[in-house]
Amino acid sequence: DTAVSQTPKYLVTQMGNDKSIKCEQNLGHDTMYWYKQDSKKFLKIMFSYNNKELIINETVPNRFSPKSPDKAHLNLHINSLELGDSAVYFCASSISIGNEKLFFGSGTQLSVL
């Protein structure tokens, strides 16, 4: 069973559209994250949730809205997509806040045309 699974794996869409990426972890972890990886492989944290509560919000445009219906799920909704949003988005989880052993999903490659 996949520990951290995110869908879809690939997402191709037009500028201005709204899209969502889903993430689920079956590890029983309390903390989940969204990271963005650009074309140069640079990885930057976007959000972190602990037990459904927002802990970290790293100056991300408010077009990006995370939602955590329960501690096993952290979805990412993006409104009015822009060309610069094209990247690979990784979901991750850890046992608790402050635990640095992160378990990553395999990524969602978003291409905005």
Place this chain on the structure above:
Amino acid sequence: GNSVTQMEGPVTLSEEAFLTINCTYTATGYPSLFWYVQYPGEGLQLLLKATKADDKGSNKGFEATYRKETTSFHLEKGSVQVSDSAVYFCALSGNDYKLSFGAGTTVTVRA
């Protein structure tokens, strides 16, 4: 703020060659240091870590030593294999619950 600078790639090696990837950091206090690895088509996974000065992290033949005096955490492996081809990320964690990653170094090992 906290930041990590690592050697730019890409790095291409032959099998059984020695690999070093340099990593230096800037941080307040006493961060923990990590190396993560991303194999093709996969998410990152923790390779090794060190939580205090002079600690050595090791895993799968890779090693890195936490050097406070030089603020470094260089990754080394004595004899690489084709299966070590991946992107390697140095990272640090301070008191702010955030893991800050370096830019990643792509390593390709040729048979």
